[in-house]
Amino acid sequence: DTEVTQTPKHLVMGMTNKKSLKCEQHMGHRAMYWYKQKAKKPPELMFVYSYEKLSINESVPSRFSPECPNSSLLNLHLHALQPEDSALYLCASSQGTGNGEKLFFGSGTQLSVL
């Protein structure tokens, strides 16, 4: 299994809603990532988990809350989002935790905040 699976594929939510994005990999990878991608822009790093511990938070607003329940799962909890948070949210994993690791991406969750 060389896939990173993300659910849901599409999500529409209001600014007062609470929702969660889910990501799963069964490759035994030790690092997992959340990226945010706006249309026609490159992915931007949000969070990195190494060995199930949060190692990097790229100054992301607290309305985004990551969680890593185990080595295969990564969640992103969303609360009180703003319309400008509408984007494609990509999960990725890598075998190691070093710099420049090859990333395996999921297909993403297309989020629309109304």
Add this chain to the structure above:
Amino acid sequence: GQSLEQPSEVTAVEGAIVQINCTYQTSGFYGLSWYQQHDGGAPTFLSYNGLDGLEETGRFSSFLSRSDSYGYLLLQELQMKDSASYFCAAPGGATNKLIFGTGTLLAVQP
């Protein structure tokens, strides 16, 4: 600051060869990667250059010159399915994790 600059768009015809350039500024350097992303899809890894020179993987090749802070992706025998966005990437920023170039949208025409 950290930046990887690419041309925004490139157009080529089927069967042709196209080169996508990437110039970078990063505080340290651990190699240059290339990713392909079809519209609405996941970025997928194409190649990695840790040292200067050319790396070949089938129809795709990637080149790196660290002295020039420059690399490129070469796509040969273009096919319609190669129409996608292409990103160079390198570790950078305060966390030294992978950051992506500005991206190049490749359009392959019949």
